[in-house]
Amino acid sequence: MNWRGWYTLLYKELLRFYKVALQTIGAPIITALLYLLVFSHVLASNVQALPGVTYGHFLIPGLMMMSLIQNAFANSSSSIIQSKVTGNLIFILMTPLSSAEFLLAFVVASIVRGFLVAAGIYVMALFFMKLPLVHPLVALLFAVLAGGALGSLGVIAGIWADKFDQMAGFQNFIIMPLSFLSGVFYSIHSLPPVWAKVSHFNPFFYMIDGFRYGFFGVSDVAPWTSLVAALLFLALTTAVALGMVVRGYKLRS
Amino acid sequence: MSGPETAGPAFPPAIRISGLRKHYGSVHAVDGIDLEVRRGEFFGLLGPNGAGKSTLINIMAGLARADEGSVSVLGHDVVTDYRKARRALGVVPQEIVFDPFFTVREVLALQAGYFGLGGESEAWREELLSALMLVEKGDANMRSLSGGMKRRVLIAQALVHRPEVVVLDEPTAGVDVELRQLLWVFIRRLQKEGHTILLTTHYLEEAELLCDRIAIVSSGRIIALDSKENLLSRNFHQTLCITLSADSAPVPATLLAKALSVAGNRLEFRLKKGVDATMEILEELKLSGAKIADLHTQQTDLEDVFLELTRRPMS
Numbered sequence: 001m002n003w004r005g006w007y008t009l010l011y012k013e014l015l016r017f018y019k020v021a022l023q024t025i026g027a028p029i030i031t032a033l034l035y036l037l038v039f040s041h042v043l044a045s046n047v048q049a050l051p052g053v054t055y056g057h058f059l060i061p062g063l064m065m066m067s068l069i070q071n072a073f074a075n076s077s078s079s080i081i082q083s084k085v086t087g088n089l090i091f092i093l094m095t096p097l098s099s100a101e102f103l104l105a106f107v108v109a110s111i112v113r114g115f116l117v118a119a120g121i122y123v124m125a126l127f128f129m130k131l132p133l134v135h136p137l138v139a140l141l142f143a144v145l146a147g148g149a150l151g152s153l154g155v156i157a158g159i160w161a162d163k164f165d166q167m168a169g170f171q172n173f174i175i176m177p178l179s180f181l182s183g184v185f186y187s188i189h190s191l192p193p194v195w196a197k198v199s200h201f202n203p204f205f206y207m208i209d210g211f212r213y214g215f216f217g218v219s220d221v222a223p224w225t226s227l228v229a230a231l232l233f234l235a236l237t238t239a240v241a242l243g244m245v246v247r248g249y250k251l252r253s
Numbered sequence: 254m255s256g257p258e259t260a261g262p263a264f265p266p267a268i269r270i271s272g273l274r275k276h277y278g279s280v281h282a283v284d285g286i287d288l289e290v291r292r293g294e295f296f297g298l299l300g301p302n303g304a305g306k307s308t309l310i311n312i313m314a315g316l317a318r319a320d321e322g323s324v325s326v327l328g329h330d331v332v333t334d335y336r337k338a339r340r341a342l343g344v345v346p347q348e349i350v351f352d353p354f355f356t357v358r359e360v361l362a363l364q365a366g367y368f369g370l371g372g373e374s375e376a377w378r379e380e381l382l383s384a385l386m387l388v389e390k391g392d393a394n395m396r397s398l399s400g401g402m403k404r405r406v407l408i409a410q411a412l413v414h415r416p417e418v419v420v421l422d423e424p425t426a427g428v429d430v431e432l433r434q435l436l437w438v439f440i441r442r443l444q445k446e447g448h449t450i451l452l453t454t455h456y457l458e459e460a461e462l463l464c465d466r467i468a469i470v471s472s473g474r475i476i477a478l479d480s481k482e483n484l485l486s487r488n489f490h491q492t493l494c495i496t497l498s499a500d501s502a503p504v505p506a507t508l509l510a511k512a513l514s515v516a517g518n519r520l521e522f523r524l525k526k527g528v529d530a531t532m533e534i535l536e537e538l539k540l541s542g543a544k545i546a547d548l549h550t551q552q553t554d555l556e557d558v559f560l561e562l563t564r565r566p567m568s
Contacts, residue, residue: 005368005369015359016354087346087350091364094316096367097367248318252318
């Protein structure tokens with residue numbers, strides 16, 4: 001294992017988003033707070049949340065996880081496609097880093113960025129309301145699993161896309177709808193039965209539901225179910241991403 | 254280390270390429286190349302655009318994968334023993350590519366880190382900045398550098414882990430004369446310090462000036478591989494330049510038809526060695542009553558050899 005090489009790539013990825021922290025950390029936090037402000041006031045009396053949980057409280061972990069998902073994906077995907085388009089990815093590909101080290105550095109950086117955004121939203125939300133955190137380690141576990149899975153998915157998208165247009169398509173037609181329709185703003189019990197069933201095929205639903213369990217100790221489905229679903233999704237995205245890197249798909253001609 | 258070393262079990266060659274093939278669709282970019290570059294030598298890889306030079310370099314660097322054959326750097330296979338092979342190799346790419354997020358010093362520190370080097374490489378990084386006249390721009394963002402400066406950073410990046418084998422893919426393409434001279438001096442210094450240099454270039458005078466041995470590649474194959482001196486001595490053609498005196502008789506039409514060019518009283522004949530005889534032309538001129546004021550031949554340079562070889566049909 002080329003530990004220093006791996007750490008350097010991780011450090012480079014962290015430095016990359018730190019240098020534009022206003023865009024990569026600040027902006028998603030503000031966006032999430034605006035959602036919180038608007039939806040908690042407009043929908044508070046109309047949406048059925050979890051038993052014993054007010055809508056404002058219900059919303060915050062959902063917004064945290066949605067932002068984590070979107071930013072973890074954005075981190076690895078944008079870094080790889082930018083490096084591919086500008087051509088400087090060769091400086092990483094020519095080094096003695098293995099495929100696993102390459103993938104792991106991008107994934108861990110994605111987890112860190114996603115976590116920072118989620119933590120930022122949590123801290124800002126504390127100014128408006130007191131938020132319970134019943135099982136912090138469970139919340140942390142789901143944050144890591146979701147960040148890892150979306151980091152790997154970002155690697156897949158970054159390698160697959162040849163231009164920014166395709167990347168925008170991936171983000172807007174897959175990541176955005178799946179994250180919006182995953183129970184961020186509502187409990188799936190409030191949906192018509194058909195749509196509630198469809199939600200069970202959305203991996204983001206389990207990530208958000210398990211994460212929410214960490215805060216309130218109650219959730220739409222059993223936390224073990226969410227854990228297994230999140231682990232399976234992480235395993236799937238990581239296996240596909242690693243396969244692409246090992247084969248050199250669109251990386252090594 | 255100085256001067257080329259002979260290969261042996263204890264000293265594998267700097268680069269060994271065996272039976273290498275690579276195709277893209279129906280195009281055979283590399284079509285069966287066998288080549289050894291000795292340790293410490295300055296090796297030139299020449300060829301027209303699309304000859305397969307960059308594909309060859311990409312396979313060496315791990316940026317492309319061969320269909321058949323193998324490449325090793327200092328005895329380390331670039332696929333099965335890629336970590337050691339890549340540590341032994343520094344590649345300066347042809348295109349100017351850079352990461353717009355970082356400064357020059359950050360770029361070099363990151364590049365060293367990928368190779369497992371930390372603070373202990375800082376002195377060498379500063380030395381590189383100094384040798385390539387980049388010290389003042391060390392803390393500047395890559396975006397703010399001129400093309401020539403970015404090119405120099407590419408060279409520093411390739412050398413940051415002190416590789417024994419350095420591959421320069423057209424390092425002087427599009428750079429001004431002053432920078433080209435600086436790079437030549439720097440590359441020569443690297444060779445004197447023991448590095449093996451593999452250079453591809455479109456400037457044939459550059460190869461003629463710097464290289465010990467040269468391979469000429471065309472359509473994915475090596476069509477000539479020899480020392481620079483031997484390549485030049487192949488001397489396929491020579492040019493006979495004759496200037497007639499003002500009171501000379503007119504040159505016969507049969508002779509004018511053989512001339513490469515006629516400008517006033519100056520005639521040039523391109524003569525194929527071993528086929529065309531200089532004496533026949535002089536004899537013919539003498540019989541016509543033409544008076545010769547000046548007579549000389551022009552020596553073959555690498556460009557002539559290159560053009561001659563790359564124009565030939567493949568055997």
